[in-house]
Amino acid sequence: MADARVDQAAPPVLELRGMTKRFPGVLANDRIDFDLRRGEVHALLGENGAGKSTLMNVLYGLYHPDEGEIRINGKSVAIGSPKEAIEHGIGMVHQHFMLVPVMTVTENIVLASEPRQGGIFLDYDSAAERVRKLSDSFNFAIDPDAKVESITVGQQQRVEILKALYRGADILILDEPTAVLTPQEADELFGILGTLQREGMSIIFITHKLREVLEIAERITVLRRGKKIETVPREGSTQDTLARLMVGREVLLRVDKTAAAPAEPLLTVENLSVVDERGLEAVRGVSFEVRAGEIVGLAGIDGNGQTELIDALTGLMAPENGRVRVGDRDVTTENAHQHLEHGVGHIPEDRQRRGLVLDFTLAENLALHDYRKSPNSYFGWLRPGRIVSAAKSLLKEFDVRGGGPQTRASSLSGGNQQKVVVAREVSRDPRVLIAAQPTRGLDVGAIEFVHRRLVEERDEGRAVLLISLEIDEILSLADRILVIYEGQIVAEYGPDVTEQALGIAMTGGTREGAAA
Amino acid sequence: MSVTPAAQPPPQQEPTTLAARFALYQRAGGVITPLLTTLLALFIAGLVVRFTTGASPLDTGRAILDGSGLTWFIPESVMDIRSVAGTYDDWPSEAEARLNAEINLQQTLIFTTTLILTGLAVAFAFRCGLFNIGGQGQFFVGAIVAVAVGAEVSGVGRVLHVPLVLLCAALAGAVWAGIAGILRATVGAHEVITTIMLNWIAYWIGSYLFSLGGPLQSDRSRQVPISNDVQESAKLHVFWGDFQGLHVGFFIAIAALVAFYLILNRTTLGYGVRAVGYNPEAARYGGISVSRNYFLAMAISGLFAGLAGAVDIMGWQYRYGQIDIQQSDIGFAGIAVALLGRNTSIGIFFSALLFGALLTGSNTRNLALPIEPELAGNMTLIVQGLVVLFVAADLVILYLWRFRKRLGLPRREPKAVGS
Ligand SMILES: Nc1ncnc2c1ncn2[C@@H]1O[C@H](COP(=O)(O)OP(=O)(O)OP(=O)(O)O)[C@@H](O)[C@H]1O
Numbered sequence: 007m008a009d010a011r012v013d014q015a016a017p018p019v020l021e022l023r024g025m026t027k028r029f030p031g032v033l034a035n036d037r038i039d040f041d042l043r044r045g046e047v048h049a050l051l052g053e054n055g056a057g058k059s060t061l062m063n064v065l066y067g068l069y070h071p072d073e074g075e076i077r078i079n080g081k082s083v084a085i086g087s088p089k090e091a092i093e094h095g096i097g098m099v100h101q102h103f104m105l106v107p108v109m110t111v112t113e114n115i116v117l118a119s120e121p122r123q124g125g126i127f128l129d130y131d132s133a134a135e136r137v138r139k140l141s142d143s144f145n146f147a148i149d150p151d152a153k154v155e156s157i158t159v160g161q162q163q164r165v166e167i168l169k170a171l172y173r174g175a176d177i178l179i180l181d182e183p184t185a186v187l188t189p190q191e192a193d194e195l196f197g198i199l200g201t202l203q204r205e206g207m208s209i210i211f212i213t214h215k216l217r218e219v220l221e222i223a224e225r226i227t228v229l230r231r232g233k234k235i236e237t238v239p240r241e242g243s244t245q246d247t248l249a250r251l252m253v254g255r256e257v258l259l260r261v262d263k264t265a266a267a268p269a270e271p272l273l274t275v276e277n278l279s280v281v282d283e284r285g286l287e288a289v290r291g292v293s294f295e296v297r298a299g300e301i302v303g304l305a306g307i308d309g310n311g312q313t314e315l316i317d318a319l320t321g322l323m324a325p326e327n328g329r330v331r332v333g334d335r336d337v338t339t340e341n342a343h344q345h346l347e348h349g350v351g352h353i354p355e356d357r358q359r360r361g362l363v364l365d366f367t368l369a370e371n372l373a374l375h376d377y378r379k380s381p382n383s384y385f386g387w388l389r390p391g392r393i394v395s396a397a398k399s400l401l402k403e404f405d406v407r408g409g410g411p412q413t414r415a416s417s418l419s420g421g422n423q424q425k426v427v428v429a430r431e432v433s434r435d436p437r438v439l440i441a442a443q444p445t446r447g448l449d450v451g452a453i454e455f456v457h458r459r460l461v462e463e464r465d466e467g468r469a470v471l472l473i474s475l476e477i478d479e480i481l482s483l484a485d486r487i488l489v490i491y492e493g494q495i496v497a498e499y500g501p502d503v504t505e506q507a508l509g510i511a512m513t514g515g516t517r518e519g520a521a522a
Numbered sequence: 523m524s525v526t527p528a529a530q531p532p533p534q535q536e537p538t539t540l541a542a543r544f545a546l547y548q549r550a551g552g553v554i555t556p557l558l559t560t561l562l563a564l565f566i567a568g569l570v571v572r573f574t575t576g577a578s579p580l581d582t583g584r585a586i587l588d589g590s591g592l593t594w595f596i597p598e599s600v601m602d603i604r605s606v607a608g609t610y611d612d613w614p615s616e617a618e619a620r621l622n623a624e625i626n627l628q629q630t631l632i633f634t635t636t637l638i639l640t641g642l643a644v645a646f647a648f649r650c651g652l653f654n655i656g657g658q659g660q661f662f663v664g665a666i667v668a669v670a671v672g673a674e675v676s677g678v679g680r681v682l683h684v685p686l687v688l689l690c691a692a693l694a695g696a697v698w699a700g701i702a703g704i705l706r707a708t709v710g711a712h713e714v715i716t717t718i719m720l721n722w723i724a725y726w727i728g729s730y731l732f733s734l735g736g737p738l739q740s741d742r743s744r745q746v747p748i749s750n751d752v753q754e755s756a757k758l759h760v761f762w763g764d765f766q767g768l769h770v771g772f773f774i775a776i777a778a779l780v781a782f783y784l785i786l787n788r789t790t791l792g793y794g795v796r797a798v799g800y801n802p803e804a805a806r807y808g809g810i811s812v813s814r815n816y817f818l819a820m821a822i823s824g825l826f827a828g829l830a831g832a833v834d835i836m837g838w839q840y841r842y843g844q845i846d847i848q849q850s851d852i853g854f855a856g857i858a859v860a861l862l863g864r865n866t867s868i869g870i871f872f873s874a875l876l877f878g879a880l881l882t883g884s885n886t887r888n889l890a891l892p893i894e895p896e897l898a899g900n901m902t903l904i905v906q907g908l909v910v911l912f913v914a915a916d917l918v919i920l921y922l923w924r925f926r927k928r929l930g931l932p933r934r935e936p937k938a939v940g941s
């Protein structure tokens with residue numbers, strides 16, 4: 007069915023030949039060939055740091071290639087800036103949306119397209135009308151007059167896509183679009199991509215989720231360490247074959263673990279209420295415990311109080327009510343530093359805003375919690391030698407690629423940044439490990455690794471609280487599953503609950519009568 | 523919940539704070555951008571000279587260079603002055619010219635000393651993400667305390683008196699800046715506003731103290747709003763030259779540069795300061811107290827500025843008065859020094875030397891030729907203003923020369939959505 011849509015005879019809409027991009031000390035793209043046919047969805051797969059984002063940034067004019075040729079519709083072109091990329095019909099949706107929150111959808115779309123001529127004297131109404139038409143023709147369900155800050159992440163992403171369409175893009179690049187989406191939103195996105203494809207749009211799709219690749223891509227190109235490994239059609243590919251192509255070895259896609267042997271409770275939460283920044287009660291009277299030797303999964307749709315709960319459990323936000331105990335110690339009113347001292351580890355959901363100081367080196371980042379402690383410092387004096395050598399072995403152990411201890415965190419690929427955070431938190435041997443989206447943006451090999459580490463932590467007698475938006479991740483790791491909905495725990499399940507049951511609970515379906 | 527992303531490619535990582543942004547440019551431009559900034563500022567100043575006086579910018583530049591005494595390092599060049607300044611009635615002998623250069627160089631280095639310290643006062647706060655505009659006020663407070671302790675305390679030996687004055691003045695500066703730090707840390711009052719207010723408070727306190735009949739006014743000349751001289755025991759040793767020669771405060775400034783580097787890069791305190799400067803949210807998550815570091819960074823900044831005031835008093839001024847307070851702008855010059863020096867030790871040394879040379883070289887005393895004295899005196903201000911302007915405008919230089927592109931730097935994109 008897919009091939010019917012793809013015109014095989016015509017020249018590819020886009021062709022990259024011998025693309026090479028070097029960064030100091032890193033060959034990010036090594037003579038990569040790539041082609042995109044009209045109307046196809048072409049997935050770009052690869053491990054963290056394989057060079058996917060770099061390749062796309064070169065195509066979009068954000069980086070300048072050291073070598074290589076870009077051909078559009080058979081003609082060789084030079085793309086020196088995003089503006090030129092747009093002129094050639096290339097649109098890119100970054101993972102970090104580039105929208106102005108206080109402006110309306112229309113303003114965001116139109117202002118960005120016509121910054122000079124129109125200025126503020128644009129005919130807003132007719133612009134809004136055009137946006138509405140465009141949105142309706144693709145079933146985007148976007149209100150052109152809504153303020154961007156008031157719409158969901160999934161809708162913001164659609165605004166980004168609309169922006170590209172409005173500027174006349176016929177090649178759309180999506181860099182890990184589903185990493186920030188809930189599974190439901192991801193399904194909606196796939197629907198939209200299908201529509202676009204039928205209209206003749208050609209799409210490059212970067213993701214780490216093999217299931218998604220098999221769901222929507224016609225062809226799949228795999229990169230490994232800057233080199234193109236192969237381009238394969240979807241037919242005949244399985245998650246296992248793709249994983250092997252990516253990583254170059256067999257990957258265990260299922261988590262291998264024995265039954266949990268929970269012991270004494272290490273994290274006890276009683277009747278906890280937390281008020282968020284807007285003064286609304288985001289967590290409402292939550293009670294649960296996590297025992298030594300078990301992984302408790304907290305499932306829920308984004309925005310149901312998870313963020314505030316995590317902040318309260320880690321001392322980053324003072325709860326309104328209730329108590330939190332770590333072991334026998336009441337830590338309710340203690341600050342982040344004291345939480346760390348009492349053995350709470352925390353993999354934050356947002357690594358760039360919170361988990362890393364991007365301008366610090368990896369060694370400095372790895373020492374973030376313990377730079378004041380003894381081998382790292384001595385009466386207030388840092389010992390860079392110790393910090394660097396400790397970092398060296400951690401980076402090796404956690405297979406962080408793309409830099410050494412003295413590399414700045416900002417120059418690592420997204421997935422490798424995440425590995426640095428995980429390395430720091432896990433290596434501190436916390437009694438309680440709070441892992442929020444620990445595998446967001448990681449490749450399959452790295453996910454396997456992190457999952458194995460979490461299970462190992464459990465087996466060593468730590469209490470692990472896993473907060474994830476991915477039902478899959480919760481199901482494969484958790485020994486016990488709690489469902490959070492509108493700030494309350496609405497259901498609790500054992501490890502063999504079905505995906506459907508969980509899904510229903512996450513949308514509030516079991517609220518009445520469920521054990522709190 | 524926040525939307526920030528999993529694998530976001532580096533080009534979109536807009537630095538979050540001023541300090542982080544600065545670090546980015548610093549790495550990208552290396553030493554090239556500050557050099558270009560300087561050259562461009564000098565070039566524009568040269569144009570000003572050309573269009574207002576018709577004098578040759580090159581000759582003016584040469585005259586300033588000679589006036590700064592930096593030519594002392596190249597003995598042959600000292601005599602070249604003749605080729606430029608063709609109107610001397612009686613040529614200075616070679617020995618005279620050399621002595622002249624020596625005196626000018628001493629003066630340049632005296633200014634450099636103060637500028638290093640006021641520059642550090644701006645830079646340290648900057649590394650914590652704070653903009654300390656209060657160097658001037660902290661300098662006043664340091665100078666006032668130095669005069670008070672230096673002149674009114676007597677009978678202690680030099681070994682005790684000198685450190686005592688330095689310590690008191692530095693602490694006074696720290697307290698003064700610390701007030702702004704505490705206000706920022708507790709009630710969130712922005713340090714730019716509070717330090718400017720504190721500047722004026724220091725200004726008026728000083729004006730009162732030295733006014734006729736004021737508590738610190740001299741008891742020998744009752745008609746002049748000026749303080750007593752500091753005791754001999756509180757004066758810094760002059761090790762090069764006799765009249766207003768170079769004093770050991772120069773080495774205090776060099777030591778401060780080293781201390782700045784060590785504190786920031788080699789101590790746990792500096793780690794916290796930098797972490798907060800780059801990413802306060804990550805610091806908080808890491809268990810580092812943001813408010814504590816705001817206070818500490820300001821206080822240490824003030825320490826440097828207070829020291830600047832003390833060193834000036836103890837090294838060559840020996841007294842302080844209303845006129846000095848009204849005319850002083852060396853604290854503000856520290857902003858340009860820090861910005862041009864990229865808030866690093868090495869950079870601050872060289873930019874302080876540059877501004878010190880400009881101040882001395884464009885001094886009317888040295889620059890008889892070839893331009894008008896008023897304009898010459900304002901040259902430094904022009905350059906200083908241009909430097910701040912350039913740096914503040916996101917390093918226009920990088921932009922102009924499209925260095926960003928060549929260096930693989932990101933272009934500016936519209937601000938990303940936070941959540
Ligand atoms: N601005 C930069 N400076 C230096 N090195 C960089 C820069 N950007 C990327 N790199 C390096 O280039 C390599 C490829 O990075 P890239 O971001 O393209 O990876 P990726 O395939 O998108 O990975 P991920 O799945 O983790 O996002 C990595 O080793 C990375 O460290």
Ligand SMILES: [Mg+2]
Nearest residue numbers: 059420529531
């Ligand atoms: Mg990437």
